[in-house]
Amino acid sequence: MGERFSQKGLSMSRRLSLGDKRLSFGLVQVRITADVTATKKRVFELLEKIRRKKPSAVVLPEMWLGGPKSRRDRRRWTRLYRNATAELSHWCAENRIGVFFSAVEEEGGRFFNTAFFVGRDGRIIGKQRKIHLFSLEGETKLYSRGNRIGLIRTPFGEVGCLVCYDIRFPEVARELAFRGMKILVVCAQWPEARRDHWFALLKARAIENQCFVVAANRLGRKGRIAYSGDSVAFSPWGEELLRLSRADSIGIVRLDLGFLKFLRKSYPFLAEA
Secondary structure, three states: OOOOOOOOOOOHHHHOOOOOOEEEEEEEEOEOOOOHHHHHHHHHHHHHHHHOOOOOEEEOOOOEOEOOOOHHHHHHHHHHHHHHHHHHHHHHHHHOOEEEEEEEEEEOOEEEEEEEEEOOOOOEEEEEEOOOOOHHHOHHHHOOOOOOOOOEEEOOEEEEEEEHHHHHOHHHHHHHHHOOOOEEEEEEOOOHHHHHHHHHHHHHHHHHHOOEEEEEEOEEEEOOEEEEOOOEEEOOOOOEEEEOOOOOEEEEEEEEHHHHHHHHHHOOOOOOO
């Protein structure tokens, strides 16, 4: 677990606090196993640890309990996530902390990999369905593609939410930035074999869209695929603010929205796009 904050490359006067618009986000990184009950118990243990630090919101990995391996198994996983979401909602309301997470969602006989945000009152404030499905691992056989891009409007500002593979497609994040996104949340199951891509893509999304990026990734194995965690956060200046080690862990990152406003005014890259 770690925490750092500065703006490298800016003058000393600009490194000072830029008002009282700071907030904190928590990252939960967990080893997802075949034992759903054990995985859920571990996630809530980590949530109990992080609540003491009183973050504004917490980000969990993509499909934080695991997911279906066949089409026949999708409805069972929908029920599992519906029950788990009710537990998360209760936790949010009890602790006055929001949570971003990804889950299996069913609508009209179709199934989606959907990122949700449950607010501090325990209600679902917004959601974003995964747009780009990873065909190499069979996602196109299990899920339908999301076809809408939308901001999640939270008490602490406009948030965009992408699910794993979506970060390879810069036009989605750019559209969110044009709509006013200040923070980009990513829920992922990103493999260790492409961890260099993970860091490069997230850093690029932060720089090109002048936004904070907060990304939670899983640990463990799924068949032949290993996951190394590497949950991370970047500033709009491209600085790495936080990186978690290769273990079940939590982390807190401070986001200075005053600095973001200052940066966009001083360097109007988005306005000139």
